[in-house]
Amino acid sequence: MNKLFSKNPLTPHLQIYKWQISSLLSITNRIVGVINFIIIILICFWLISLRFEENNYFLIFNLMNSVVGKFLIIFLCWAFSFQILNEIRHLAWDLGYGYDTKIAKITGILVFAGSFILAILIYLVGNNLVN
Amino acid sequence: MNLSTKKWLFTKISSAILIPFMIWFLLKFVSLFDSDYQTLIDLVTVKSFKLVFTGFILTAFLFYTLTISEIFEDYINDQKIKNVANKVVFTFAIIILIFTLIILHTL
Numbered sequence: 001m002n003k004l005f006s007k008n009p010l011t012p013h014l015q016i017y018k019w020q021i022s023s024l025l026s027i028t029n030r031i032v033g034v035i036n037f038i039i040i041i042l043i044c045f046w047l048i049s050l051r052f053e054e055n056n057y058f059l060i061f062n063l064m065n066s067v068v069g070k071f072l073i074i075f076l077c078w079a080f081s082f083q084i085l086n087e088i089r090h091l092a093w094d095l096g097y098g099y100d101t102k103i104a105k106i107t108g109i110l111v112f113a114g115s116f117i118l119a120i121l122i123y124l125v126g127n128n129l130v131n
Numbered sequence: 132m133n134l135s136t137k138k139w140l141f142t143k144i145s146s147a148i149l150i151p152f153m154i155w156f157l158l159k160f161v162s163l164f165d166s167d168y169q170t171l172i173d174l175v176t177v178k179s180f181k182l183v184f185t186g187f188i189l190t191a192f193l194f195y196t197l198t199i200s201e202i203f204e205d206y207i208n209d210q211k212i213k214n215v216a217n218k219v220v221f222t223f224a225i226i227i228l229i230f231t232l233i234i235l236h237t238l
Binding site for chain 2: 030033034036037040041043044047048050051054057058061064065069073076077080081083084087088090091094122123125126127129
């Protein structure tokens with residue numbers, strides 16, 4: 001049985017593909033998936049840090065209010081937005097929609113461009129919830 | 132139903148559930164990430180926040196561990212290494228998840 005599994009074909013390496021929107025989105029989705037897993041872990045640590053006293057939390061407060069912190073939050077908005085839109089695209093495929101090559105290209109471009117727009121929208125709306 | 136089909140099904144269900152959770156979390160996080168300690172404590176001690184956040188990280192960990200498992204499936208040929216990699220990711224995710232939930236619900 002193990003021999004059978006070991007003979008499973010692996011995904012071809014990146015340099016074999018001719019770059020196009022679908023392959024770009026596929027590999028970006030994989031990379032963003034791993035990054036988001038790390039982000040979720042960092043969010044857990046952020047929440048755990050609240051357990052400590054206010055003086056210890058000051059370090060995280062300073063980081064979040066720095067330029068690096070702002071960059072991290074904008075990146076998080078984009079990474080989550082990309083994943084949201086790409087998952088919607090995948091769910092549509094699973095329901096049998098959007099397989100046509102032309103439509104797949106269009107939805108691919110929409111996901112990529114839309115992720116930036118959604119990230120900006122979420123950042124602006126999120127900020128206005130407080131200000 | 133074999134294991135791969137079950138994995139695929141769980142990935143799809145968790146991804147559909149995760150979408151509204153992600154939007155909710157992003158809006159909350161953007162509005163509060165640079166807040167002071169007391170503001171954050173006031174927010175995370177609200178029962179509704181605790182409930183929704185619990186749903187969010189449970190779904191997120193399920194989805195991302197399955198996603199990473201899929202990546203291992205695609206790129207690692209050796210079955211033993213693949214099993215070890217999967218177990219490490221699953222164990223790490225469960226420990227972080229349980230620890231976070233205990234902290235959240237005792238705040």
